Amino acid sequence: MEPFYITTPIYYVNARPHLGHAYTTIVADSMTRFNKLMARETFFLTGTDEHGDKIVQAAENNNMSPQEYVDGISAEFKALWPDLMCENDDYIRTTEKRHVKTVQDILQKVYDSGDIYFGEYGGHYCYGCERFYTEKELVDGKCPDHQTKPEYISEKNYFFKMSKYQDWLKDHIQKNPDFIRPERYRNEVLSLLDSGALEDLCISRPKSRLTWGIELPFDKDYVTYVWFDALINYLTALDYPDGENYKEFWPAANHLVAKDILKPHAIFWPTMLKAAGVEPYQHLNVHGYWLIKDTKMSKSLGNVVEPLKMKDTYGINAFRYFLLREMSFGQDASFSEEALVGRLNADLANDLGNLFNRTLSMTHKYFGGEVPTPVNEEIEDAEIKKIGRDAMKTYQAMFDEFKFSRALEGLWELVRGLNKYIDVTAPWALKKENDMDRLSTVIYVLLENMRKIAVHLWPVMPAASEQMLEQLGISFDPRKVDLSKEIDVWGLLESGSTVDKTSNLFPRVEMPEPEPAKPVKEENTDKKSKKKKKADESQNGEYIEFEDFTKVDMRVGTVLDVEKHPDADRLLLVKVEVGEEEPRQVVAGLADFFSPEDLKGRQVVVVTNLKPRKLRKQLSQGMILAVKNGDDMQLLTPSAEVSPGCKVS
Numbered sequence: 139m140e141p142f143y144i145t146t147p148i149y150y151v152n153a154r155p156h157l158g159h160a161y162t163t164i165v166a167d168s169m170t171r172f173n174k175l176m177a178r179e180t181f182f183l184t185g186t187d188e189h190g191d192k193i194v195q196a197a198e199n200n201n202m203s204p205q206e207y208v209d210g211i212s213a214e215f216k217a218l219w220p221d222l223m224c225e226n227d228d229y230i231r232t233t234e235k236r237h238v239k240t241v242q243d244i245l246q247k248v249y250d251s252g253d254i255y256f257g258e259y260g261g262h263y264c265y266g267c268e269r270f271y272t273e274k275e276l277v278d279g280k281c282p283d284h285q286t287k288p289e290y291i292s293e294k295n296y297f298f299k300m301s302k303y304q305d306w307l308k309d310h311i312q313k314n315p316d317f318i319r320p321e322r323y324r325n326e327v328l329s330l331l332d333s334g335a336l337e338d339l340c341i342s343r344p345k346s347r348l349t350w351g352i353e354l355p356f357d358k359d360y361v362t363y364v365w366f367d368a369l370i371n372y373l374t375a376l377d378y379p380d381g382e383n384y385k386e387f388w389p390a391a392n393h394l395v396a397k398d399i400l401k402p403h404a405i406f407w408p409t410m411l412k413a414a415g416v417e418p419y420q421h422l423n424v425h426g427y428w429l430i431k432d433t434k435m436s437k438s439l440g441n442v443v444e445p446l447k448m449k450d451t452y453g454i455n456a457f458r459y460f461l462l463r464e465m466s467f468g469q470d471a472s473f474s475e476e477a478l479v480g481r482l483n484a485d486l487a488n489d490l491g492n493l494f495n496r497t498l499s500m501t502h503k504y505f506g507g508e509v510p511t512p513v514n515e516e517i518e519d520a521e522i523k524k525i526g527r528d529a530m531k532t533y534q535a536m537f538d539e540f541k542f543s544r545a546l547e548g549l550w551e552l553v554r555g556l557n558k559y560i561d562v563t564a565p566w567a568l569k570k571e572n573d574m575d576r577l578s579t580v581i582y583v584l585l586e587n588m589r590k591i592a593v594h595l596w597p598v599m600p601a602a603s604e605q606m607l608e609q610l611g612i613s614f615d616p617r618k619v620d621l622s623k624e625i626d627v628w629g630l631l632e633s634g635s636t637v638d639k640t641s642n643l644f645p646r647v648e649m650p651e652p653e654p655a656k657p658v659k660e661e662n663t664d665k666k667s668k669k670k671k672k673a674d675e676s677q678n679g680e681y682i683e684f685e686d687f688t689k690v691d692m693r694v695g696t697v698l699d700v701e702k703h704p705d706a707d708r709l710l711l712v713k714v715e716v717g718e719e720e721p722r723q724v725v726a727g728l729a730d731f732f733s734p735e736d737l738k739g740r741q742v743v744v745v746t747n748l749k750p751r752k753l754r755k756q757l758s759q760g761m762i763l764a765v766k767n768g769d770d771m772q773l774l775t776p777s778a779e780v781s782p783g784c785k786v787s
């Protein structure tokens with residue numbers, strides 16, 4: 139059997155899992171299931187990346203040792219995947235012994251062959267980004283991401299001779315057009331390779347600066363750093379170099395990443411493999427970002443979508459379907475609950491759900507729930523069969539190339555075609571005319587096509603697919619399916635078997651109501667006394683942890699513009715610059731105390747990681763801090779002007 143090996147990036151454990159991680163892992167799971175149905179032997183790997191400065195800092199912020207800290211977050215990632223119906227074959231952590239050994243073996247091999255050397259390097263180091271910046275990359279002498287001044291560090295380190303493999307890599311990419319896909323990323327990498335000489339890669343950190351890493355086997359004073367550690371996980375998990383899995387699944391590897399880590403995967407990794415004498419992987423598959431209202435999801439913007447919340451609200455089937463259907467693989471896509479609800483109602487409830495409901499209930503009404511035996515085939519039947527063959531062909535071809543949106547669009551030609559087929563053949567009229575032969579054929583054509591649809595949907599919506607098949611009286615075993623044969627085979631659904639009466643897999647859902655605005659009100663005495671009680675309680679021991687406090691991200695912002703809220707007298711729409719690309723809009727209950735002119739140009743403190751919400755139809759992306767003093771209100775503001783975006787701590 140043809141082997142298929144798929145990997146996700148190993149995720150950093152300095153942040154909790156969000157929609158972006160969930161998407162990549164769901165894609166990997168769907169691809170694995172698809173390849174299983176194509177009768178291929180599969181191996182699906184995910185895991186966590188646990189070394190480096192960022193992790194040490196995150197552990198310190200949480201008052202934990204690095205090991206304690208990474209154990210906690212890694213376990214959280216691991217536990218999420220079954221909830222999202224992702225069935226990985228292995229879960230790798232870079233702090234595991236097996237990985238440390240593989241990294242050290244490969245480092246030694248490359249060192250022995252002369253491709254690792256000791257040299258001096260000086261540069262502007264940003265601790266936030268964990269990387270060196272060149273003079274040119276800095277903006278006003280500061281890190282463009284963190285707006286902090288990097289430290290100039292000059293130190294001796296080990297370097298990998300990546301430059302040596304530039305021509306080989308270019309040639310390899312040119313000769314293998316689907317080595318990096320979609321094409322736009324292949325072109326991006328080729329133009330990067332064309333634009334100048336590839337630099338050698340610094341692969342170590344002195345232990346005096348970082349100990350949380352894998353020790354170099356040829357120098358005990360250094361640890362290896364980031365990519366030379368992380369990328370090798372893809373080999374460790376296969377038991378490189380002697381394991382059975384390595385022999386079976388390498389180089390049939392499909393790496394899956396978002397565009398943020400294109401360069402390490404497209405340039406560092408193949409050259410590292412070449413230097414270690416390992417064949418290059420087969421494909422690098424690169425997807426775009428999930429955006430929230432046109433901005434990349436990020437923890438500091440407070441616009442992170444929690445995958446479990448989506449799953450709990452809309453169900454795992456609809457969530458997975460939406461992610462695969464909505465994003466054109468390779469391009470960015472916007473996530474919104476409105477769009478999810480829209481797809482759920484249109485594609486799943488209306489098209490697919492209706493087809494199942496109508497057909498199952500007609501089978502009960504006209505045949506007591508038994509699958510009828512088809513009789514003669516007529517023109518409409520031949521037509522819908524052709525639509526089915528084309529739909530399945532498109533689906534399989536597109537899925538194979540990671541083009542999920544087009545694959546599903548293709549399959550829906552059949553779903554919609556069948557709904558039309560019901561309208562055209564009008565089974566209720568056939569029953570009235572007592573044309574039972576024709577009615578048997580029509581119902582059989584519908585049920586057999588529904589079986590095909592359900593099988594094809596298993597990679598995307600495993601649970602729903604199995605339930606649909608169960609409703610059709612079929613017990614499903616993926617190992618017995620050969621999807622490629624489904625295109626031409628007809629009649630696997632057995633006449634005489636029984637089907638369920640109804641199917642309610644995809645009920646329509648309503649968009650959740652936005653939380654109503656809370657008008658700024660004078661507190662009544664009752665509330666005041668409750669508040670006082672709360673304050674007393676907290677002094678009696680109900681403290682919050684330091685960690686809770688650090689969850690609140692407060693930044694100084696400069697007010698650029700202020701308008702009155704069109705529908706609420708007490709609210710103002712404040713445009714405030716907090717050091718990001720775009721200013722934010724905050725809806726603030728300040729209109730009773732400040733005119734727009736009072737606020738313009740002032741510096742305020744903004745809570746920036748509050749979940750954005752609509753207040754009387756206006757989006758509020760944060761909260762401005764103010765102090766109430768009797769009937770008066772004062773703003774919290776720094777004692778001297780600071781750059782917008784500075785963190786309050």
Ligand code: MSP
Nearest residue numbers: 147148149150158159162187368369395396427428
């Ligand atoms: N640890 C490295 C990867 C090492 S692989 C040898 C890393 N980790 S990460 O936690 O930052 O994960 C990045 C990956 O998470 C992306 O490549 C992508 O798979 C996923 N995503 C994170 N945010 C995302 C979006 N907003 N949109 C889509 N995918 C995103 O980089």
